Amino acid sequence: MSVAKPILSVLCLDVDPAWVAKICRNEEISLDVQERPWSPAARARLQDLTLDVIVISESVFRIWQDTVQDVVVRPVIVVAQEVDDGLVTAGLRWGVLDVVSRHQGARLGARLHGVLRGRAGRELLSEALSYLDESLLIARNRSADGHEVIYRNSACVRRMGTPGRAQEDRELLCLAPGPRTDRRKLDEIRQEMRAGQPVRAELVDYRGDGEMFWTEFSAAPLTTPGHWVVVSRDVTRRREAEDNAQRLRELVIRSQKHENTAVLAAGIAHDFNNILTGIVGSAELARMALAPEHTVQKDIETIIQASERAAELNRELLDFAGPGKGSLESVYLNSMVTTMLVILRSRMQKSIVVRKALRPDIPPIEADPAEIQQVMLNLCLNASEAMAEGGGTLSITTDRMDIADDVADMFAYGRPQPGLHAVFEVSDTGRGMEPALVRRIFEPFFSSKEGARGIGLSVVLSIVKAYRGGIDVDTAPGRGTTVRIVLPAAPERERRGTEEVRRPRDVRHHTVLFVDDEEMLRSLAQRALEPLGYRVLVAPDGVEGVRIFREHMAEIDLVILDLSMPRKGGEDACKEMQAINARIPVLLCCGYDEASAEEKTRGSRFAGYLAKPFGVSTLIEAVRATMDKAGS
Numbered sequence: 001m002s003v004a005k006p007i008l009s010v011l012c013l014d015v016d017p018a019w020v021a022k023i024c025r026n027e028e029i030s031l032d033v034q035e036r037p038w039s040p041a042a043r044a045r046l047q048d049l050t051l052d053v054i055v056i057s058e059s060v061f062r063i064w065q066d067t068v069q070d071v072v073v074r075p076v077i078v079v080a081q082e083v084d085d086g087l088v089t090a091g092l093r094w095g096v097l098d099v100v101s102r103h104q105g106a107r108l109g110a111r112l113h114g115v116l117r118g119r120a121g122r123e124l125l126s127e128a129l130s131y132l133d134e135s136l137l138i139a140r141n142r143s144a145d146g147h148e149v150i151y152r153n154s155a156c157v158r159r160m161g162t163p164g165r166a167q168e169d170r171e172l173l174c175l176a177p178g179p180r181t182d183r184r185k186l187d188e189i190r191q192e193m194r195a196g197q198p199v200r201a202e203l204v205d206y207r208g209d210g211e212m213f214w215t216e217f218s219a220a221p222l223t224t225p226g227h228w229v230v231v232s233r234d235v236t237r238r239r240e241a242e243d244n245a246q247r248l249r250e251l252v253i254r255s256q257k258h259e260n261t262a263v264l265a266a267g268i269a270h271d272f273n274n275i276l277t278g279i280v281g282s283a284e285l286a287r288m289a290l291a292p293e294h295t296v297q298k299d300i301e302t303i304i305q306a307s308e309r310a311a312e313l314n315r316e317l318l319d320f321a322g323p324g325k326g327s328l329e330s331v332y333l334n335s336m337v338t339t340m341l342v343i344l345r346s347r348m349q350k351s352i353v354v355r356k357a358l359r360p361d362i363p364p365i366e367a368d369p370a371e372i373q374q375v376m377l378n379l380c381l382n383a384s385e386a387m388a389e390g391g392g393t394l395s396i397t398t399d400r401m402d403i404a405d406d407v408a409d410m411f412a413y414g415r416p417q418p419g420l421h422a423v424f425e426v427s428d429t430g431r432g433m434e435p436a437l438v439r440r441i442f443e444p445f446f447s448s449k450e451g452a453r454g455i456g457l458s459v460v461l462s463i464v465k466a467y468r469g470g471i472d473v474d475t476a477p478g479r480g481t482t483v484r485i486v487l488p489a490a491p492e493r494e495r496r497g498t499e500e501v502r503r504p505r506d507v508r509h510h511t512v513l514f515v516d517d518e519e520m521l522r523s524l525a526q527r528a529l530e531p532l533g534y535r536v537l538v539a540p541d542g543v544e545g546v547r548i549f550r551e552h553m554a555e556i557d558l559v560i561l562d563l564s565m566p567r568k569g570g571e572d573a574c575k576e577m578q579a580i581n582a583r584i585p586v587l588l589c590c591g592y593d594e595a596s597a598e599e600k601t602r603g604s605r606f607a608g609y610l611a612k613p614f615g616v617s618t619l620i621e622a623v624r625a626t627m628d629k630a631g632s
Contacts, residue, residue, distance in 0.1 A: 007032050008116055009050060014057035015079050023105045029112055053097070053115045055079060055108075058087065064094070075115050077108065130154040134233040141226035178206035189217070193228070196221055202235065214239040269314050273591040276314065276613030278520035280307045284616040285527055304615075311613050314591070330364040330490050331372050333398045333422050340376045341396075348384045351391030362400045362422045363489035371463045372487075378456040379426045379483055386430030386481060399423040401486055411470030411486070413442060413461055421469070421486040429480045438473055460485075510557035510627060511535040515545035515573065516589065517565045525560070528616040529623065542568025546576045553581050558627055560610065563590035578605060585630045587622060589614075 007030040012020055017035040024031040034051075051074050056064070058080035075097040080087055083101045091099040097115070100107050129136055135156035139149045181204045192199045198220040205215040213236040221228055283303045290296060337358060345354070365372070383394050401421045433441070442461045464471055467487055475481035512534050514525040522538040529536050537552060539545035542565050549556060559577060561570035574586050585607035607630065610622045 006030065006116055006120070008112060009052045010034070010112070011051050011054045012056075013054065014060045015055045019102075019105075020055055020108070023109045024112060026105070026109060029109070029116065052119055053077060053112065061091070061094075061096070075118070077111055079108070126151070126153070134231050136229070136231050138222070139228050139230065140224075141228075178204065178210075178212065180204045180212060181206075189219070193219055202239075205232075269591055272310075272314050273612035274516075274518045274521060276307050276311055278518070278524060280304060280311075280613055280615045281521075281524040281528060281619070283307070285524075288616070307613065314613070328366050328368060331367045331369050332364050333362060333372070333424055334358045334360070336369065336372055336376060337396055337398065337424075340373055340380070343377060344380050344384075347381065348394075349388060349391065352384050352387055353391075353393045355393060355395045357395065357397045359397075359399050362398050363420055365422050365467070365487045366490035367467055367487065375460050375463050375485065376424065376426075378460050379424075379485075382456060383426050383428035383430070383481065383483075386428050392429035392480075395425075395427040397423070397425040397427070399425070400489075403486065411472050413472075414465050414468070414470035416470040416486050417468055417488065420489040422489060423484060423486050425482060425484045427480060427482040432477045432479050432481055433475045434477060438475060441473070442471075511537065511552070511555045512623060513537045513539065513545065513549060513552070513556050513559045515539040515542065515560065515565070515570070516562040517541055518562075521562075524616070525619065528619055532620065534623070541565045542570065542573030542576075545573050546580075549577050549584075550580060553584070556584055558623060558630075559584060559586045560589055560623075561586055563588055574606060585626050587626055 008024065009032045010017075010020060010024075012033060012035045017033045021031055021033055024033075053075045055077050056079070058078060061078045061080075076095075077097050078087070078091055078099045080099060080101055083099055083104075088099050098107070098111050100111070130153055132153060132155055136151075136153045137149050137156050138151040185201055185203060189199050189201055198218075200216075200218045202214060202216050204212055206212055213234055215232045216235045217230075217232045219228055219230045283300050287297060287300045287304075290300075337356065341354065341356075348354075380394065380396070387394070399422075401423050403416055403418050403421055405418050442457050461471065464485055464487070469485060469487040472484045473481065474484070512525070512529060514522060514536055515538070516522055516525075517540055519540070522540070526536045526538065535555075537548055537556070539548050542561070545559075545561065546568070549559065559574075561573055563570040565573075570588055570590070574588070577584070577586060582605070586605075587608050587610050588606045589610045589612060591612045608622065608626050610619070614622075
């Protein structure tokens with residue numbers, strides 16, 4: 001079976017086509033030969049012809065030398081009557097394939113064979129390039145009308161369309177700029193290419209159907225003067241991965257910032273509690289020392305009330321620093337919403353309409369009801385304040401959600417674990433927020449509202465993260481805000497209820513060892529307990545406290561230890577004291593509630609907890625209750 005010979009397409013200008021055909025027959029080359037008379041109009045139409053080689057006469061070549069910057073891209077062979085050095089030099093300078101004489105038919109045949117081999121190589125290369133995902137084109141400059149694309153692979157054709165449909169600039173850049181394309185960068189690319197410099201950049205590009213994607217664009221000049229190769233590839237997935245990695249880095253930084261601020265807040269709250277305890281205790285002692293009708297009693301009451309408000313703010317700081325999981329029980333969000341709305345309506349403008357959409361089959365969560373109510377109330381109050389100027393609608397929704405592995409990373413704050421979750425969602429019809437503001441709303445002490453403390457949403461985030469939940473915020477200027485919180489569903493097992501603490505019986509005179517690094521509080525304990533008949537020993541830190549305990553162990557009936565002290569804290573001091581004599585009860589004094597303190601001091605056997613700031617009456621009641629329980 002014979003194989004068809006490749007056909008060579010030849011255009012003859014002012015050269016006898018019969019002579020060329022005879023040479024091709026001698027060289028066993030199949031030929032498709034065309035003849036055209038020379039004219040400037042024919043010269044312009046050469047670009048539209050499908051040709052392998054152009055064979056021109058010496059006279060035509062002499063005319064073409066005047067347009068040296070506007071050569072055709074097909075191979076050109078010049079046929080002359082006689083070949084001299086000047087003609088050869090001019091041909092080399094102009095870029096012709098060869099200059100042959102009428103007597104060198106064999107040489108012309110060899111050149112035509114070379115053209116065939118070159119075409120086969122180009123076809124092989126073109127086939128290989130067609131399998132690339134990257135778009136690739138080759139273009140050349142044209143002095144009169146810009147540039148000409150002389151090759152494009154299949155990927156480029158799919159993206160850019162047919163050459164006649166695309167604009168020249170779009171073709172050369174292999175780009176389809178759109179609304180989000182960086183025009184400044186696009187101009188820089190054009191300027192560098194005009195200067196003959198290689199270019200590499202990443203830009204937003206658009207497909208034929210309008211879909212946006214990221215493209216990596218590269219352009220470089222080739223060794224042939226005026227020729228460029230341009231390559232572009234879709235890097236959308238890589239950019240998305242980089243954006244996700246950057247988002248995770250920002251989340252880590254934000255989390256670290258939150259944790260560092262929480263540590264600072266906890267330290268401030270501890271010191272502030274000590275100060276408040278001294279203020280409240282001293283004020284109560286002063287009130288007890290004066291007659292009820294004394295004119296100073298009103299001022300003392302003002303001091304005590306102001307201290308109580310300060311203590312409430314301090315508790316918010318401690319909640320932000322790390323809410324403790326106290327009194328865990330099954331909490332049903334729908335019931336919590338009903339209870340919370342009673343409080344909310346009294347603190348919200350009447351111009352705001354509240355709408356509920358509560359799903360009946362949402363699972364319970366295992367949490368502290370007080371903390372969940374605080375989360376709901378803070379979010380709803382924040383939403384109502386966003387509509388304070390003109391009123392609006394506040395929508396409260398509950399739902400259930402099964403979170404899969406690939407969904408857990410979609411939450412802006414927190415990373416809920418896969419599984420069943422209860423959903424609480426608050427929406428408002430306020431003015432919405434800019435992205436820059438959204439990134440800061442959970443930062444401690446940040447608020448866009450004048451006079452606000454900026455703690456409420458920070459506390460919300462701390463509580464939600466403590467329960468391994470997640471928060472997502474959907475907002476934009478002019479369309480309100482929606483905050484969605486997901487919390488893991490409670491396990492099937494039931495939790496045991498907390499034990500009731502027995503009320504104290506009679507007061508009995510005993511020795512109390514009070515250990516605290518604040519001299520003001522040590523003095524307060526003595527002034528509060530000694531008038532009642534107690535003997536009070538004091539120590540400034542855990543080391544000194546253990547020493548006094550060892551010396552007076554037979555006399556001491558109760559120890560009160562501060563949790564945070566220099567040299568040795570309350571937890572370590574308690575362990576040493578109980579190793580000496582475990583029968584003497586120890587009260588832990590700290591800025592946390594009882595459940596949180598138990599969580600933080602797990603493993604230590606404290607008889608009870610005394611939360612700072614406390615007043616004289618609270619201190620006396622705690623001493624009496626602990627001794628009564630211990631049977632002292």
